[in-house]
Amino acid sequence: MSTKQTIVDQKVAELAQLTPQLSRAMANTGKELNSNAIIGDRNWALNTLAILIGMGDMNDQLQVYVKAATDAGATDNEIQDVLNLASIYAGNPRAVNAARSIAPYLKRESDRLRPNVTEELINVGDHETMVWDNHAAGFPIVLIHCLALDHRTWRDVYPEVAKTGARVIAYDIRGHGWARNAPVTKDLDQLADDLHHLLVKLDIKQADIYGASYGGAIAESFAIDYPADTRSLALIATGLKGFPVLAQRADAAEKDGMEAQVAESLIRWFTPETIARNPWEVRYSRECVRHISVTNWAAAWRAMAVGDATAAARTVKVPVLALGGKQDASAVPPIMKQMAAAYPNSKLVTLDPGTHMMPMEQPQAVAEQLIKFYQAVNQNNFRKD
Template sequence: MGVLTLDDHRTGLLSRGASGPPVVLLHSLGSDKRMWEPVLDRLASGRRVFAYDLRGHGEAAAAPHPQRLTDLARDLFGVLDALQLETAHIVGLSYGGGIAQTAAVEAPERFASLALLATTDRPFPEVFEQRAAAVETGGMEAQVEESIARWFTPEAVAAEAAGVRFAREGVRAMDPAAWAAAWRAMKQLDVRGKLGAFTAPALVVAGGADLAGSADVLRQLADGIPGGQFVELPGVPHLQTLERPELVADALDGFLPRG
């Protein structure tokens, strides 16, 4: 655990692994860096792995709100600079995947590879605005169970699995204004067709039980990246690492190089 100082805020950092290629992990909206803990040990075998809190989340909760995804892309570059990394293997899940794609369009030379999990390359402006506005009228607590039902399988929710409990507390702890700002930043995402010149290796991972994302969208995303690989994990919901970490670790471990 550590702290990084970026341009306009400080953020928390998890790191694992002593040597090997660097891997940087970007978490989902409403979560924090700890959502990667179930896969960290596996990924850190022969690699140096870092997970940080996106602005508005975790230890970066007090950061200025993002106005657009490019603000969060610049944060990623700031993290790479603070860690003295010219390039890294970047992995983003959901919101983190939108940020990673935005950064890959802006500065592909900073990417040794790109892995995108349970994300999208296009905006759904009405849906995302509805989620932003809902917290402004109904408060944070009203967003908890609706989000949990969208992110996990019914079986995990009924069993009150550890990942469900973690995600529920993550949403409950968020500042409503930060939640709304994140959804409105995501509303501006549109990188369709913009990764056609991205030449580093790329992996796109869909969950077969993902109620929040379309496997067809992710398959098209992979098809639009030269050499992009597409994998669909059966029975895996949106917050992949919190319900089926072993399958996510298998997919990433087979894609990311070791030292």
């Protein structure tokens, strides 16, 4: 046996001791790796994409693995995340070169999901918030996201609602997303003030305010505090007032940390079937809960826990759509019915299926109801019954 072959055999033996799985996979030209891998096709493609960027490989392989990742369910946001991380670990030049190669795909996705939309940071007083704005000529709609998430909650609803011709605004609530470094939330009135400052910055005098869960509680406060700025309300999976149990979720995070809140949140938000499939909305929500600070999480829950629109709701005369879900484990149908009954000009619609994260889990059904509501208000023919 040659010296060279002996050295090769020694290296193979060393590799087998170090990682027998990789040794077997290499010996089988990758077949065993592919058949036994547990990371899944999406993560495999994203990991390969990151490796190629790190190697400085800007040929057609980048396009191949972008397509492989998207075919396996990866979103443009996740591919953008790979680019962003590459700038840190592989260096800006390689990240920029990769961006040039991937840019056509990202542009197509952006045009498909958010045609003519700008994404920019806007100062609203004591902090900046990220804003989607399509600058359309129609009457403005503001979309307010759920607790722990950010403006991307509306990823699939936004483009559908924008087809009405409305000017559609989605932004990050104080303590969330790009507004995570804002001074800590005090109460719902403060969050209503934040929205007012944003509308002033955007030169919007009046808008239709649509909020989901925490965002719905903010919408209720905004309509009460700024009635002249509110043409209508859509309250999705939203209660009329808070409950002590909400403050307990703040206590739990302060005691056990955010990782301990992930499973409970997902179970409350989505159906078991959706969690098992692990689509983008579950992946996105999981990471948002993991990344929000305990301080911002706790402040948001406590603000919602003490919110109470019971007395003031009867003074809100604008059209109100109360949009609930039959399978919602948080804003259960009786809570939605109570909330709708408190507003003198409201209509209750219950989606089936419909969960707490309806804007993401049932986006088409939610968009359809919001469009019908918007058009009815526009045409001045909204009816409670």
